[in-house]
Amino acid sequence: EVLSIASRGASCSPVMGLLFLAYRLYVLASTKGLGEPEVWVKSCMVIATAGLTCHLVVTFAVMFRTGKIMKNSMPGNASKLQDYPWLDSKFLKEGWAGISLQVIQIFSVVCMYGGIAAVALGLLVLNRGLKPASSAVAATGSLAALYFSVESLVLIARTLEQARASGKMNEARTTAVHAFHSCMLSASQVVNKAPMLAVLFLAARIRHLNVSPPDGRSPPYVGGAFCTAAIAMYLETIVSGFVGIAGRDELGYYQTHHFKASPRLHLLQHLLGGVGLAATVLVFHSLWWEWGPLNAPPLSPTLLGVLALSAAFLAVNILLWLGAIARDLFNSKWPMLQDSLQAASVGVAFFPLLCVLFIA
Secondary structure (H helix, E strand, O other), X not given: OHHHHHHHHHOOHHHHHHHHHHHHHHHHHHOOOOOOOOHHHHHHHHHHHHHXXXXXXXXXXXXXXXXXXXXXXXXXXXXXXXXXXXXOHHHOOOOHHHHHXXXXXXXXXXXXXXXXHHHHHHHHHOOOOOOOOOHHHHHHHHHHHHHHXXXXXXXXXXXXXXXHHOOOOOHHHHHHHHHHHHHHHHHHHHHOOHHHHHHHHHHHHHHHHHHOOOOOOOOHHHHHHHHHHHHHHHHHHHHHHHHHHHOEEEEOHHHOEEEEOOHHHHHHHHHHHHHHHHHHHHHHHHHHOOOOOOOOOOOXXXXXXXXXXXXXXXXXXXXXXXXXXXXHHOOOOOHHHHHHHHHHHHHHOOHHHHHHHHHO
């Protein structure tokens, strides 16, 4: 159970790595390979990484400070894959050790999100004579901002939901907290695609710099595809939040949450999802298609590996999108197929971290 909760916390690491890589690529491309990120930005990268690592260590430390209470109470938290790994004090034994773990956990979360916010701010204000960020880097930064914004709201929703479950709220607040929690659970399912999309965007930027240095000229449609995919994900996240508020929660395979709302709301949700996937496929095509000069360098093993993993990730998500359309709009249910696709999506969730390692 502790490993299940820790794996949820570790899911932030690919997006953190992508944000750091995007910052580094921006500096190198804007200074012809001679620039260095500011010292304070580097320090914030270290602080964010240390915060995430400390958060995971605390999660494992809880295992040694809990007994039967954790064993009997953890499954409900560990099985909900969309729930943030926030361990309530009821899982800790009383005493200074439990209080210390709570304080360290809160401090680690503050360091992680504070460091990430500072790096994102540095990417926005880094304009001392440098060229504007490319559309790929801008799209990567916007997707990282969306991902961590939703994750931080999930953290808040999870904390409020624990307070609601304790019965210390009146009826009006209980209803509002439950709606907010459902909203963030539904929205978090959309942003799970953000890490792989951002990886693909950075890989495309690297390929464009290799094919047409020094500015990294890309096919005309690719810049629009970057922006379209990012905007579509923002809008899909917002609509999915409304689906969570208005819909009925149904637990699916792996205890995932499916919210059943009105057909019109689902139509808008899946339409935006299709637009984002189509734009991502165009970016993928720009990597594979030989659009550059005849003497362009061949694809490196790194990019070939990223392309292979991206193709598998996109295939699974396109099939999930089609299955969601059949379920939500046509009321068609194929339990075996949908459960298989859900299991596959859990498997490909590890791909962004591999791609970040390849690119780095």
